[in-house]
Each structure stands twice: as structure tokens, then as C-alpha cells.
Amino acid sequence: xxxxxxxxxxxxxxxxxxxxxxxxxxxxxxxxxxxxxxxxxxxxxxxxxxxxxxxxxxxxxxxxxxxxxxxxxxxxxxxxxxxxxxxxxxxxxxxxxxxxxxxxxxxxxxxxxxxxxxxxxxxxxxxxxxxxxxxxxxxxxxxxxxxxxxxxxxxxxxxxxxxxxxxxxxxxxxxxxxxxxxxxxxxxxxxxxxxxxxxxxxxxxxxxxxxxxxxxxxxxxxxxxxxxxxxxxxxxxxxxxxxxxxxxxxxxxxxxxxxxxxxxxxxxxxxxxxxxxxxxxxxxxxxxxxxxxxxxxxxxxxx
Numbered sequence: 413x414x415x416x417x418x419x420x421x422x423x424x425x426x427x428x429x430x431x432x433x434x435x436x437x438x439x440x441x442x443x444x445x446x447x448x449x450x451x452x453x454x455x456x457x458x459x460x461x462x463x464x465x466x467x468x469x470x471x472x473x474x475x476x477x478x479x480x481x482x483x484x485x486x487x488x489x490x491x492x493x494x495x496x497x498x499x500x501x502x503x504x505x506x507x508x509x510x511x512x513x514x515x516x517x518x519x520x521x522x523x524x525x526x527x528x529x530x531x532x533x534x535x536x537x538x539x540x541x542x543x544x545x546x547x548x549x550x551x552x553x554x555x556x557x558x559x560x561x562x563x564x565x566x567x568x569x570x571x572x573x574x575x576x577x578x579x580x581x582x583x584x585x586x587x588x589x590x591x592x593x594x595x596x597x598x599x600x601x602x603x604x605x606x607x608x609x610x611x612x613x614x615x616x617x618x619x620x621x622x623x624x625x626x627x628x629x630x631x632x633x634x635x636x637x638x639x640x641x642x643x644x645x646x647x648x649x650x651x652x653x654x655x656x657x658x659x660x661x662x663x664x665x666x667x668x669x670x671x672x673x674x675x676x677x678x679x680x681x682x683x684x685x686x687x688x689x690x691x692x693x694x695x696x697x698x699x700x701x702x703x704x705x706x707x708x709x710x711x712x713x714x715x
Contacts, residue, residue, distance in 0.1 A: 420522065421704045423610055427617020436618035448611050454578030456521060456605030460533035461585045462598035467534040469586045474662045475535055479542040481656070482649055482666060486512040487550055489645060497636045503691055505554040506678070510637050510695045511645060512554070513547055514672030516540045519616075519703070522609040524668055527711060528661075534586060535665045537579040543669075544576060547677050555681045616676070620697055630698045633691070638699050642706040646671040650714060671710055673699035 430436040436444075461467060490508035498507050514520065516536065524536040585593075630638075650667040658666075674696040682689035 417523075417704050417708050420526070420609075420613055423613035424617040424620070424700070424704075427614035428621045429617075430614065431618035431621030436614060437622065441615055441618050444611060445615055448608055448615065450574045452604050452608040452611060453521065454574045455601045456533055456608045457537045457575065457578040457582050458585075459598065459602040459605040460525075460531055460537070461582045462593050462601060467531045467586050469589065471535060471659075471662060472538055472583055472587060474658060475538040475666070476542070478653055478658050478662055478666050479539045481653065482670060483512075483542050483546050483550075485649055485652065486645065486670075487546070489640075490550070490554060493640060497640070498633050502557070502688070503633070505557050506682070506687075506691045506695075507633065507637050509551055509554045509678050509681075510674045510692065510699070511640050513543065513551055513675040513678065514641070514670055515675045515696075515700070516543050516669055516672060519612070519672045519700070520669050522612065523672070523707060524665060525609075527668060528665060532665060534582055535662075536669055537575075537582060539666060539669050541576065541579055544573075547675065547681075551677065551681060552685075555678070555687055556685050616700060619676075620700070623693065623697055630694060634695050634698050637695050638702055641674060641695075641699050642671060642702055643710075646710065647714065667714075668707070668711070671703070671707055673703045 427436060431441075490512035493511055494504040494507040498504055516539070520536050520540070521533050524532045528535075646667050649670055650663060653663045653666065674692070676696065678692045679689050679696060681687075682692050
């Protein structure tokens with residue numbers, strides 16, 4: 413596990429250095445992000461059901477169930493905990509978003525695949541269905557400080573984006589036990605999907621290279637939020653779902669997904685709604701850095 417996280421961290425360092433040297437950054441990062449989100453990540457999800465033995469279809473409903481319960485708990489934490497972490501009203505939504513949403517798409521899939529095997533990407537994709545919906549509804553409320561969510565048209569666009577469509581299609585493949593997909597389809601998807609991990613980590617590393625020294629050091633609010641995101645909240649949900657009787661596999665994958673650093677969507681939503689993204693950028697960086705230590709510890713001692 414430590415070797416896996418060190419490997420991922422090495423790719424972050426390469427992205428950081430490449431960003432500092434000018435090989436990455438700006439428009440290139442934005443275009444590469446679009447490629448990862450819209451092409452290579454969906455391919456990774458689809459290929460998780462096309463490499464030998466199919467994932468267990470009996471996990472689909474339990475995964476959806478544990479995900480719904482998890483995000484109900486996280487929503488409560490997102491609205492209640494910030495008042496004890498930060499005093500500025502305008503920062504409470506940012507802290508709430510950071511506590512509630514982990515970086516499932518960029519970090520979650522690679523880490524889950526590294527820990528539980530390639531098939532587990534499918535299970536993470538099932539969990540991400542509820543996460544994606546919540547980001548653009550509850551997440552938007554937290555960032556804007558308003559009770560209304562984004563327009564109906566945009567919600568539809570999110571629910572039928574390529575990663576979501578890939579998740580739906582993969583669930584259908586597993587549910588129907590379709591295991592004879594031709595190699596001419598599965599192999600190109602696998603090759604495309606394999607781009608996701610290094611590309612995503614290079615992008616994150618490059619984005620870190622744009623941060624100031626002050627941001628790299630963090631502050632009390634950032635570290636308190638980091639503790640909640642990476643340790644307190646995942647462990648609380650782990651023990652709660654264990655008490656509810658969810659299977660070990662389902663609970664473990666859900667916990668690892670919840671233990672991811674802050675979702676990059678947070679910064680995107682801040683920029684989209686003309687909100688100050690400084691605190692969000694800081695906590696995204698610090699949680700990403702600390703997750704290289706906390707995730708191995710979580711797996712070694714609790715899962």
C-alpha cells in the first residue's frame with residue numbers, strides 16, 4: 413500500500429516539476445482535464461467490466477444504498493461542522509464542501525484500483541453516481557450560500573455526462589452478466605483507461621505548482637478541515653456502516669472513496685459562481701498532500 417501511494421506521489425511530483433518548467437499548465441491542463449473526464453475516465457470505468465471475470469453484480473444495490481446513507485451523513489456534517497472550524501460566514505460553505513466531497517474521479521478510481529484491483533473501479537463508479545448528483549445540487553448550495561440549486565437543464569447535463577453514462581452502461585453489463593465483449597472493443601477501452609491514472613495525477617501536480625509558498629504551508633482552518641476530510645469523517649462513516657451490517661467489501665471501498673482529498677470540482681464551482689477560490693485551493697492541496705500518508709494508514713490499521 414505504501415509503495416502504491418509512493419508511486420502515485422511520484423507522479424504528482426513529476427506533474428509539479430513539469431508545471432514549474434512550463435511543460436504543463438494553463439490551457440494544456442484544461443484540455444487534458446477534459447480528455448480525462450470525458451474520454452479516458454469513462455473508458456477506465458467501462459474496462460473494469462471487460463477484463464476477465466466480471467465484478468459481482470450483487471454489490472450494485474448495496475453500493476447504492478451505502479452511498480445514499482453516506483451522503484446523507486456527509487450533508488449533515490457539511491452544514492454543521494464548519495461553524496466549529498471557521499468563523500467567517502463566507503468560508504463556511506467552502507469548508508462544508510471540502511468536508512463533504514472527495515476527489516473520486518481523479519484520485520478515487522486510481523487508488524481504489526491500486527488497493528482492491530481493477531474490477532473495483534466499477535464499484536467506485538457506482539458510488540460516484542450519488543456523489544456526482546450531490547456535488548451539483550448540495551455542493552452548489554454550499555458554495556453559493558443559496559438554497560436554490562443550479563437550473564434543471566444543467567442537472568440533466570451532469571447526470572448524462574460521459575462518466576455517468578459509462579457508469580450506467582457498466583452497471584448494465586454487470587447486471588446482465590455480459591462477459592463476451594469482443595477484444596476489438598475491450599482492448600482499446602483498456603488502453604484508453606490506462607491513461608487516466610498518470611494523466612490525472614500530472615494535472616493535480618501541475619495545479620499545485622501554481623500555488624504560493626503561503627498556500628503550501630496552510631493555516632489552522634485548512635488543517636482542521638483536512639483532519640475532518642481525511643480522518644474523522646471517513647472513520648465515523650466506516651464504523652456507522654459497519655454497525656448497519658454492510659458487507660466488508662462494500663464498506664471498505666466506500667470508506668476509501670470517502671477518504672479521498674477534496675474534490676477538484678470545488679475550485680471549479682467557486683470560479684463558476686465568482687467566489688473566492690483561495691481557501692478551496694489551499695485545502696485541496698493540503699488534503700491531496702496529506703492523503704499520501706493517511707490513506708495507507710487507513711488501509712493498514714482499519715480496513
